[in-house]
Amino acid sequence: MSETVVSTTGWKPNPRAARRRRADHLATAFGMVMAGILVLVLASILWTLLSRGLAGLSAAAIMKPMGPPGSSSGLANAIVGSLIQTFMALLMATPLGLGCGIYLSEYGTETNKFASCVRFVSDVLMSVPSILVGLFVYQVLVAPFGHFSALAGSVALAILAVPIIVRTTEDMLRLVPTSMREAGAALGATRWRVTLSLCLRSAKTGVLTGILLALARVSGETAPLLFTSLGNQNWSFSLNRPMASLPVTIYQYAGASYEDWVQLAWAGALLVTMGVLAINIAVRVSARRG
Amino acid sequence: MWWLKLPDNARFSSQSPSRMTLATATQPEEARDKARVSHAGSRRSGPDTAFHLLVAASALLVLVVLGGLVVLMGVGGSQAFRTFGLGFAFHDVWNPVADIYGAWAPLFGTIISTLIGVAIALPLAFGTAFWLTTMAPPRIAAIIGTAVQLLAAVPSIIFGMWGFFTIVPFMAQTVQPFLSHHFRHVPGIRFIIHGAPFGTGLMTAGLVLAVMIAPFMTAVMRDVFAAMPNMLRESAYGLGATRWDVMWRVVVPWSRTGMIGAIVLGMGRALGETMAVTFVIGNVTAVGWSLFAPRSTVASLIALQFPESPAGSLRLSALLALGFILMLLSFASLALARMLRGDTK
Numbered sequence: 038m039s040e041t042v043v044s045t046t047g048w049k050p051n052p053r054a055a056r057r058r059r060a061d062h063l064a065t066a067f068g069m070v071m072a073g074i075l076v077l078v079l080a081s082i083l084w085t086l087l088s089r090g091l092a093g094l095s096a097a098a099i100m101k102p103m104g105p106p107g108s109s110s111g112l113a114n115a116i117v118g119s120l121i122q123t124f125m126a127l128l129m130a131t132p133l134g135l136g137c138g139i140y141l142s143e144y145g146t147e148t149n150k151f152a153s154c155v156r157f158v159s160d161v162l163m164s165v166p167s168i169l170v171g172l173f174v175y176q177v178l179v180a181p182f183g184h185f186s187a188l189a190g191s192v193a194l195a196i197l198a199v200p201i202i203v204r205t206t207e208d209m210l211r212l213v214p215t216s217m218r219e220a221g222a223a224l225g226a227t228r229w230r231v232t233l234s235l236c237l238r239s240a241k242t243g244v245l246t247g248i249l250l251a252l253a254r255v256s257g258e259t260a261p262l263l264f265t266s267l268g269n270q271n272w273s274f275s276l277n278r279p280m281a282s283l284p285v286t287i288y289q290y291a292g293a294s295y296e297d298w299v300q301l302a303w304a305g306a307l308l309v310t311m312g313v314l315a316i317n318i319a320v321r322v323s324a325r326r327g
Numbered sequence: 328m329w330w331l332k333l334p335d336n337a338r339f340s341s342q343s344p345s346r347m348t349l350a351t352a353t354q355p356e357e358a359r360d361k362a363r364v365s366h367a368g369s370r371r372s373g374p375d376t377a378f379h380l381l382v383a384a385s386a387l388l389v390l391v392v393l394g395g396l397v398v399l400m401g402v403g404g405s406q407a408f409r410t411f412g413l414g415f416a417f418h419d420v421w422n423p424v425a426d427i428y429g430a431w432a433p434l435f436g437t438i439i440s441t442l443i444g445v446a447i448a449l450p451l452a453f454g455t456a457f458w459l460t461t462m463a464p465p466r467i468a469a470i471i472g473t474a475v476q477l478l479a480a481v482p483s484i485i486f487g488m489w490g491f492f493t494i495v496p497f498m499a500q501t502v503q504p505f506l507s508h509h510f511r512h513v514p515g516i517r518f519i520i521h522g523a524p525f526g527t528g529l530m531t532a533g534l535v536l537a538v539m540i541a542p543f544m545t546a547v548m549r550d551v552f553a554a555m556p557n558m559l560r561e562s563a564y565g566l567g568a569t570r571w572d573v574m575w576r577v578v579v580p581w582s583r584t585g586m587i588g589a590i591v592l593g594m595g596r597a598l599g600e601t602m603a604v605t606f607v608i609g610n611v612t613a614v615g616w617s618l619f620a621p622r623s624t625v626a627s628l629i630a631l632q633f634p635e636s637p638a639g640s641l642r643l644s645a646l647l648a649l650g651f652i653l654m655l656l657s658f659a660s661l662a663l664a665r666m667l668r669g670d671t672k
Binding site: 057058060061064067068069070071072074075076078079081082083085086089133135136137139140143144151152154155158159160162163164165167168172176177180196199200203227228229232253254256257259263264287288291292302303309310313314317318321 | 372381388392395452453457481574592599602629630638661
């Protein structure tokens with residue numbers, strides 16, 4: 038890195054090279070510092086979550102339903118409620134998202150106005166604030182029926198999941214080389230066959246990742262559930278009635294002034310995070326093996 | 328468009344030689360598209376048509392959902408827009424008692440907290456992605472890269488709780504006393520740090536938002552950087568480029584679209600973020616330049632006041648109108664991204 042060089046060797050210092058090297062050092066330091074900060078902050082979050090969550094986590098917290106403060110209550114109905122609503126949401130969102138993604142990649146050519154319109158709308162939907170989706174579903178599925186319902190909550194979550202699935206499906210299908218499609222067609226496969234058995238199959242991992250990203254996104258969503266499935270202090274398995282969910286319960290309990298509720302909120306937060314992380318890790322492992 | 332030129336089973340049997348010729352790359356794009364249009368629906372087999380219709384219907388449904396979202400929000404907010412006019416967006420009083428509503432206070436909070444969040448998250452994400460793709464030892468890069476990707480999936484409410492129990496006390500007990508002690512009398516900065524040390528406010532919200540969107544942006548950027556063909560990178564190194572040269576002159580231009588996508592997606596998340604912000608913003612509908620005084624954002628205001636707003640009331644309509652404006656904002660940010668990307672569609 039010596040900037041001063043004896044000129045008798047015939048080699049002259051090149052100011053541009055020196056400048057480039059300096060910029061490189063600066064950028065290197067910048068990258069390292071930024072990575073360090075980010076890792077530290079994220080570690081701090083995980084640490085807070087673990088230390089506070091484990092303190093509140095117990096068998097009772099998982100097995101018992103919610104209750105008034107001071108009554109050794111738990112989160113069981115919220116956990117089950119979350120599972121039901123998330124599952125329902127994915128059940129609705131996956132076929133729709135896959136269909137739309139396939140349409141965009143296989144039929145949505147450059148000249149197809151409808152496809153570019155849908156592509157744009159899907160992008161917009163992806164960035165639509167989740168609370169607005171909650172408001173929308175409130176107006177469509179809650180206000181006309183006069184009561185909150187788990188179904189409304191699931192629909193709100195599904196609306197959030199669809200654009201993610203659409204985007205990844207389209208992107209992943211586009212990565213499938215044209216030669217593969219041509220090979221399929223040359224073997225006499227019809228177009229839907231080529232799409233489903235060749236393209237979708239070879240893009241399987243990516244598409245699954247999209248569905249999982251969607252699952253990860255919706256399973257922790259609180260805002261769209263506030264005005265749709267509302268939350269419930271008691272057990273409820275009916276899709277037609279308000280249903281508790283873990284995120285909403287966390288929201289209600291975290292701001293409470295009862296110590297045991299705050300503890301339960303941290304336990305719930307830990308559960309949600311661990312659930313989301315576990316799904317992600319499982320997918321990664323299976324993707325690596327497959 | 329390849330399939331139009333390829334004969335399917337039926338056409339093989341029909342022995343039409345002209346149709347069996349494969350389109351060559353030299354055939355002009357328009358001609359191929361025309362061929363496709365004229366062909367559409369006429370010679371396709373039954374299941375193929377059904378499949379086409381099915382996926383097209385899914386696409387249509389997605390369109391309808393967004394259309395419904397915009398329309399319902401606009402219709403719901405129309406009462407507020409009629410009462411207060413277009414000035415609704417820039418009127419800075421939000422007073423449920425007097426039934427007077429203006430959107431400026433929450434809008435201002437949303438815009439400023441988002442800008443702070445993106446401004447902090449962008450260097451964090453870019454620097455980390457740069458480090459991960461070019462400098463970190465492969466094994467450490469794999470671990471940290473995975474960890475960051477996993478953390479991008481952590482629900483926003485966790486960040487809100489973390490901010491509420493960690494950042495807010497830190498701001499109230501350390502940052503704000505320090506700032507007000509040292510910069511209280513400095514003109515130009517004074518009005519930014521003005522306020523009682525509650526710990527809540529736009530700065531706290533911006534920080535929490537930054538921490539929330541940074542892993543997400545890092546993960547996307549890293550993927551985009553890693554997707555670049557190695558040959559380009561190696562060629563640049565072979566020409567004597569430094570690491571930063573390669574990054575700035577080869578990787579960044581190549582992955583510009585993906586990077587802008589990452590930034591805008593992050594921004595979109597920050598704009599409409601409800602839970603992470605509601606915990607730390609302080610929820611006071613006031614306007615002011617102080618970054619350390621309690622404020623509110625559109626999303627947090629909706630989350631807090633919607634349950635208290637009876638159906639048909641002016642307040643509910645005002646909240647829906649706020650939602651409509653928020654939608655326009657997120658729409659505008661997306662349009663901006665497309666413009667920057669040079670994509671006119």
